[in-house]
Amino acid sequence: GAGVSQSPRYKVAKRGQDVALRCDPISGHVSLFWYQQALGQGPEFLTYFQNEAQLDKSGLPSDRFFAERPEGSVSTLKIQRTQQEDSAVYLCASSQPRDRGSETQYFGPGTRLLVL
Amino acid sequence: GQQLNQSPQSMFIQEGEDVSMNCTSSSIFNTWLWYKQDPGEGPVLLIALYKAGELTSNGRLTAQFGITRKDSFLNISASIPSDVGIYFCAGRIARAGTASKLTFGTGTRLQVTL
Numbered sequence: 001g002a003g004v005s006q007s008p009r010y011k012v013a014k015r016g017q018d019v020a021l022r023c024d025p026i027s028g029h030v031s032l033f034w035y036q037q038a039l040g041q042g043p044e045f046l047t048y049f050q051n052e053a054q055l056d057k058s059g060l061p062s063d064r065f066f067a068e069r070p071e072g073s074v075s076t077l078k079i080q081r082t083q084q085e086d087s088a089v090y091l092c093a094s095s096q097p098r099d100r101g102s103e104t105q106y107f108g109p110g111t112r113l114l115v116l
Numbered sequence: 117g118q119q120l121n122q123s124p125q126s127m128f129i130q131e132g133e134d135v136s137m138n139c140t141s142s143s144i145f146n147t148w149l150w151y152k153q154d155p156g157e158g159p160v161l162l163i164a165l166y167k168a169g170e171l172t173s174n175g176r177l178t179a180q181f182g183i184t185r186k187d188s189f190l191n192i193s194a195s196i197p198s199d200v201g202i203y204f205c206a207g208r209i210a211r212a213g214t215a216s217k218l219t220f221g222t223g224t225r226l227q228v229t230l
Contacts, residue, residue, distance in 0.1 A: 031214075031215035033215075035220075041119065041222065042119055042120075042206075042220030042222055043204075043218070043220050045218065045219070048217055056217065059217070091159075093158070095215050097213050097214050098213075102166060104161055104164070105161075105218065107158030107159050109156065109157050110156075110157075110158055
């Protein structure tokens, strides 16, 4: 497709359930980011991949959060034993690094997670 | 996590008016970006700034990279109804040949009345 796609668009989970959120980046984009956006806030960085390598996971809030990109394209963000505070929009972005560090991150529409 | 301070938080303006919003940070960035987010969508890049003092325009939008590298502002001239949305600033420490994470502001919600 032309842009970043994410699925599902909406997810309702009961507290304690595991969830898996999928991101399909723009074809050929080397870099992939996950951000978390709480209601009324700006997005906050979670983790970053360059191809299949997870180069930065400093934003993951706890060890219940896990992300992977095994073949350097599609990525999955997994949240284990969901808690109510995990309710947020999870945004994925992809980009292609440029020589002058001027890459543009293109965002998907997000997955809205509600934990009851 | 860190979020940049944006002001105002929200604005109600009339169609045709000019709009100004700004963003401040406690730390230095070497790239400033402005995004717009519509309901149910991801942020879309409006303007990117790469050098302290730089002033860049994109149609009715003008943005400046503050000389201290800790602030930026965005102006929208002659607002129209489709300008409605949430505007976010974002800072980045960009490095050549590699991608880098964005640190976003708290957002400015813009409402335009006819």
